[in-house]
Structure formats: structure tokens, C-alpha cells
Amino acid sequence: MKDIAKRFRENPILSPSDIPASTNGLEITCLLNPGVFEFQEKIWMIVRVAERPKQKKDFISFPILKEDKTIQIIVISKNDHELSASDARVINYKGSDYLTTLSHLRLLCSDDGRHFYEPEDYPMLMGEGILESFGIEDCRVTLLEGTYYLTFTSVSENGVGVGLRTTTDWKNFQNHGMIIPPHNKDCAIFDEKINGLFYALHRPSSVEIGGNYIWLTSSPDGIHWGNHKCLLKVRKGLWDSKRVGAGASPIKTEKGWLAIYHGANEAHQYCLGAFLMDLNDPSKVIARTEKPIMIPTEEYELTGFFGNVVFTNGHIIDPDGDTVTIYYGASDEFVCGAQFSIKEIYTLLIFEK
Ligand code: MAN
Secondary structure (H helix, E strand, O other), X not given: OOOOOEEOOOOOOEOHHHOOOOOOOOEEEEEEEEEEEEEOOEEEEEEEEEEEOOOOOOEEEEEEEXXXXXXXXXXXXXXXXXXXXXXXXXXXXOOEEEEOXXXXXXXXXXXXXXXXXXXXOOOOEOOOOOOOOOEEEEXXXXXXXXXXXXXXXXXXXOEEEEEEEEEOOOOOEEEEEEEEOOOEEEEEEOOOOEOOEEEEEEEEEOOOOOOEOEEEEEEOOOOOOEEEEEEEOOOOOOOOOOEEEEOOOOEEEOOEEEEEEEXXXXXXXXXXXXXXXXXXXXXXXXXXXXXXXXXXXXXXXXXXXXXXXXXXEEEEEOXXXXXXXXXXXXXXXXXXXXXXXXXXXXXXXXXXX
């Protein structure tokens, strides 16, 4: 099946070997899912860097963060009957879940949006405290009234929730802790207030009743969130039958707030789609693409750490008002870029009657 994404010729634009690991003894396994923003006339990404020790034959080893900020390496024999390791991303050992890699967030910048490098004197963002001991992941960046809001997934043995840090200069950060408790991720704050309130999309997972659906919430201050509403569900038999989650901050267009989202099916194929919310009341979904706007098709999207995945949480809108450049994780291992025309996305939207 063809999609409407115009992929960068240079893809993948970043691979794990392109930057150094954060710590001696670890190597970068995956470079993925960047949040993207503009700052000081450059395009920046805050990329997820997933690390682990070099793997030895017959063993699985992975790092976790201790409260004193040191790293502990857990080593488990692959023959251990208490280990269940069928997913590259997460294992279960003695009844507890662990991630196979530890992620932090790293800043990269670019003059042309295609070649990224690590600038000097900017910090790496690491997990902090007992709610981030398995790392921080998949950051969305929203600039609102001069402050950058960073919403990311905080992972620990306590669960997967949404963390928030804010900054104005990318050197000093205020940590607001966990703003939405487990199980929740994929939180994207709108880049404008609506009727005086902050709005955000987020994705709780309800295990027994309900599912992995996109929700909407509002807030008076960007930190305390309430008035949650279920917005967009999975669709049986379609490409987004198992889970849906928001991409970056919705895009304000004359027709409404346009959100790009990921959807996965039972086979863990991750595609992208789009939906449109009412400008004045984003709890009203007025249109949604039936077909995906992007499907994993290229070699680097089909094979890698976790193949068959395109996942985005960062984009830049061109001054022409029509071109969206998305940055996306391919196969959970590489960073890639692609462009869409908003007008072309509209042609795939099916409006509610
Ligand atoms: C899922 C995947 C992983 C991620 C964990 C925790 O297993 O999305 O990439 O590390 O959740 O967020």
C-alpha cells in the first residue's frame, strides 16, 4: 500500500552510532522518537537515547537508575526459567517487568533540519527519582507563552506515567514530577490556550474495561490537569485496532486542530493517521483518516530493534502553512524525516456527518 509521506532522501538521518553513549560501559542500542522545536533560529530535537551494556552470549543485561543516580546493571541468563523475553523492548523476570534498555533524552540541533549535531554546553536529561528508574522516553515539546513544556514517558517498576519539565533556555529545567499517573503516555500539550485553558492529549491504558485510547484534558496552569474526556478509540479490523496515541502538539489550521497520531494493530505494526478537532472545543472530533497517512515500507522502517514501526512525536510547520516536516522513529532504532502536505492529509479525512 502506498502512503502520502515524502520521506527524506537522507533517511535514516540518525543512527545509534552517530553520538557517544552517556556512560562508560553502555552502548546506544536505539536512537528514536525525537521531540522537535525551534530555538535560536535552529531546529532542535530532544531525542530518546536507549542504552544497555554490550550483550554477551546467553545473557540479557540492562541498566536501571538508582536513587543516588548511579546505574545498576542487571544480568539474567537466557536459560533462566523465570525469564520471559519474547518482546525486544520489555522482559518479565520473576514476575516483574523490566525494559531491556534505559532511555534518557539528548539535545541535538541543526541549521537545515536534516543534519543534526550535539551542541556544546547543553545538558542530557536523565531520569530522576523513583518514578523514572527505568528511564524517560518519547518527549513532546510545546512552546507556550515563552516557556517550553516537555512532556515525556516516565518509566519505573511503579508503572508508566507522564512527566513534565519546563525550560526557557534549555540549560535550566524545572522538574514538575509526574503530572498524569500510570498507565499513561503520549501526552502532547496544545501550543495555544483555548478559552483561557491549557489543553493536552494523552493516552491512558485501561486493562479490563476500555483500552488504549486518546483522551483530552485541560488545565488552568499547565501543571494540574482535569476534566478528562475520551476522544479517539481504536477501530476493529483497521490498522489502528489495538492502540492509538497522539504525536506532537496538534496543528492549528483553518478547519480545526489537526492531530497526527500513531495507531498499531494486533501484529504491532505502527502506522500514522490524522484527526481533526473543533477549533473552539477540541473535545469534538470532526474528522479522522480512515487510511493511514504513513505505513512502514522502507527497509529501515521494517527491520531494526523493533521492526514495522513508524512513530512520531515531533514536527515543524513550514512558513508556507501547508508543509509539515515530521521527524519519526523507524523500527524503534533510527531517526528519520518525512514531509506531508496538510491539504493532502485533508483529502484522506472523513468528516463526521
Ligand atoms: C512499550 C514500548 C517501549 C517503551 C515501553 C515503556 O513497551 O513503547 O518502547 O520503552 O513501552 O514506555
